Amino acid sequence: MDIIRNDTKIDFMGRRRIAMIFSAVLILVSIGSLATRGLEFGLDFTGGTLIEVNYPEAPDLGDVRQALDESGYADYTVQTFGTSRDIVVRLPADQAAEEGADISTEVLGALSASAEGIEMRRVEFVGPQVGKELAEQGGLAMLYALAGILLYVSFRFQWRFAVGAVLALVHDVLIVMGMISLFRINFDLTVVAALLAVVGYSLNDTIVVYDRLRENFRVKRKGTAIELTNLSINQMLSRTVMTSLTTLMVLIALFYFGGEIIHAFAYTLIVGVIVGTYSSIFVASNAAIVLGVSKQDLMPVVKEGEDQPDTEVLPARFRNN
């Protein structure tokens, strides 16, 4: 059974221009959104207090606000979380800085006094200092991951491929962050983890295409770089689609059944897998070609006296049957 016909000859490289425009538009929208709307940084990075409570019956948010007002809180937000019976109260960092960790206890007390049968689900308090550190660590992690990948790909392939792979990664991370900003997804530590997983996944896809490109460059005698790139992408198309499909399936299961806490994480990965698949087809190879990858760059060093590689035909060790 084949989802993708096995002899596709889609001219991916012929659509480079359209893809470039498409990517450029997405990136512009992302940067625009990041610049104007910004990210909704979660508690992990801003510091502050979050209290999630479960009510036996859906409460009126006005009543909840009134209870908090009466207890003297001013700068807070109240939202439902997942179901209408779950309420999340968020308090900013400056208020937490004054009163320290005790604030969560007080808020819980105020809420419990206002209604019967309230159950504490979750309390998170992050001091402003910790928030700053976590943000720094997240940013550093991203940079180190990109640097490590750049090194590895340069070592295994060639610098043009490494630059292409990293360009594709930057493209993916920018667009995913743009989508997070556009749809007001709460940007917390799990989203950073998801972003790094996107980096890993997208790279995985890119490497697979590069690997075939390298093989074709070495084995095929005929064909320009663009023709061979097209061939490689087509050859790997059913694999790319199949893997993206299985990964997306489990992510959708995570999104719908994993609970509210894992939502932002699953969302980020779903967007990331789609963008990552697209970029490994259109961005990574494209970048390598624009940078001028040629056959000579990937030829193994042939020792004198040895035969040239046996092109088009299987090497001897595969022919013993």
Place this chain on the structure above:
Amino acid sequence: MNRYPAWKYLVLIAVLVIGVIYAAPNLFGDDPSVQVSSARGFELDPALTEVATDALAEDELQPRDTTFEPERLLMRFGNPEQQLRAADVLRDSLGDAYVVALNLAPATPGWLEALGAEPMVLGLDLQGGVHFLMEVDMDAARSARLEAFVDDIRNLLRDERIRYRSVRREGQTLVAELRTLEDRDEALAQITGELPELELEAADGAETFNIRATVLPEVMTEMQQTALQQNITTLRNRVNELGVAEPIIQQQGADRIVVQLPGVQDTAEAKRILGATATLEYRAVDEENDPFEAQRTGRVPPRSQLFFDRESNPILLSRSKIATGDELLNAAAGFDQTSGSPMVSVTLDGGAARRMLDFTTENVGNRMAVVFIERRPETRMVDGEEVREMREVQEVISVAVVREPFGRRFQTTGLDGAREASQLALLLRAGALAAPVEIIEERTVGPSLGRDNIDQGFRSVIIGFCLVLVLMAIYYRVFGLVANLALTANLVLIVAMLSMLGATLTLPGIAGIVLTVGMAVDANVLIFERIKEELRLGNSPQSSIRAGYEKAFSTIADANVTTLIAALVLFMFGTGPVKGFAVTLSIGIVTSMFTAIFGTRGVVNLIYGRKKKLAALSI
């Protein structure tokens, strides 16, 4: 021909068997149990088992199983009702010296336990509980230490009759101003001899002769480490009061402490208890009056106060204190250099050292006692309702004869073994003023959310897993089924690795497993697509299988190494939940390489490898 040599199958089977064994404990669930440990973190006496069993037998309770370890006594019961009753009985009969906590002990069968197989540890987000990150105020600790040195220098100069204008602290340095050059040199010599922790420098002012002193960096580092350790010790004692079965109290970085209390939901209570302090007092023993007489008649001499030691023997102590906990700088257990017997060496700060010297000079041959004072939360039944309140507990922990006059540093000897020495040092440190701590991060998960997280986490793993299985079976037929076997084995191996490493399973960790399941099939997809391609090129099925596996290998390796780089970076930089995700992702990548390449090849070889005339593959 595609055949594996026998040893490859043996490796495959061995890995799978080990995987199944170490993953198995996760299937057995928990026993409701009661855990008894020392309220002070001491080792337990093996005789406790019998005491506890007898106390339970009186109430016709019989534990299903009893395990004694030096740190804890664990008794398992058939159901939660018995567990609760047993906890009540033990609390009443064992008294204050022990902490009785409810626990859920893993019901791993003995033969698995003997192999070292244990279930995964569930993170706080899955079982509910409190996570605190506390920061020790090192600035305050440093200031206190510097002030103590100021006192030390003043006292020293006074004792040596060197006239000085002032001794004060200027930021991180200490400055002593003296009037004459001779005084300065004399002071320099004295301080060098008495306070080796300081680095001295003569720095004369316009009219005065000055000494500038800084504390040696290694002394400061050691002081900070001590301050942190003291806090950890104190926190451990406090946490014991809470009756938490398996708390985690760990140092993180130079000045932080992580406290994790599984199962605790009353965070207000936890914060109050963790914040409570203990102190201690050195007092003279009243040698003139009979403590038993005072206890019997209730008439205590006016200048004395009645105390009790740990065996509840009465003892009369003077009302005035020689030194208190906040003046104690350090206490360490060790061995006396001359006699080799266990001892505890104590260091006091300047003010207390003077008082100690005055007292000991006049009281050689008399006794001195240490009283440990702490505020402990207590549960009492009032009108059928539980009332928790703080009670101040005072207890004499050490009585010793003064052999000779001493001041700043002294030793307590005549202890009953090294264990007693370390226990005394632990208590002294707990009572000393530790640097103040502040909670800088709190994450609490209520029990209902924990349960939801587990349920939802496992549901998404199972649903995602089944979807992948179905898709693979439909798309790749026989080869798909082989990949599904590998995927199942992969899941077992991930669980086994997590259990073996003692890693904590968190919700992001489960997400990591889900993601790994989705990505693990990638290796098989790559191989199978390659085999299809080879078939289309007109190669025979057998050589296509071989070429498919061999050609796909470098692609799979490259792709996985890059993902591993991202996962390792996450592990290095991530904290808490993110780390859990990185751990499962890394483990998943490694195990999936094994099962998807090595494992499936073995099965494929078994199915197709021996057939000489193979017309087609079901792929």
